[in-house]
Amino acid sequence: MRDMPSTADAMSAPDQRVLVVMGVSGCGKTTVGTLLAARLGWPYEEGDSLHPKANVEKMASGHPLTDDDRWPWLEKVAEWSEDRLAAGENGVITCSALKRSYRDVINRGRLGIEFVYLQGEKQLIAERMAARHGHFMPLSLLDSQFADLEEPGDDEPGIRVHIGPAPETIVDTIITQLKLER
Secondary structure: OEOOOOHHHHHOOOOOOEEEEEOOOOOOHHHHHHHHHHHHOOOEEOHHHHOOHHHHHHHHOOOOOOHHHHHHHHHHHHHHHHHHHHOOOOEEEEOOOOOHHHHHHHHOOOOOEEEEEEEOOHHHHHHHHHHOOOOOOOHHHHHHHHHHOOOOOOOOOEEEEEOOOOHHHHHHHHHHHOOOOO
């Protein structure tokens, strides 16, 4: 994963793209993803809505998900992404995609899938989680999110963006870095 795409990357970019806005809970995936999709005029999917009910209930009760819990959900995220690309469409979807193995399920080596890693410090994210209301993921699970996090490597498709600036500024940065201006 890189901070800025190279000229060669921009020239070889596919016509259709699905951006997977990823990171730990509370980093701003939903906020940034919805703003990004609206700005680009692309379809948007809240990845959390693809979780089976049992996963949501487990997290809401303060228990972290296991890999076995996550595989069916990750398959749904991959299917949504594949459907967009197969239809010749772009899209934005949110998904924590904390481990490389999870990103591999979503990506499967396809051209057109790019990860947008929203990177931030645990303290900042904890403050944001404490201030939000109505989300099923409790602050008590933040440590498990960071324990599972394998930051994307330089060989993975996508970019990393720090979450410190305002969401609109983050969206501007993503669009500039991925050369998505029309």
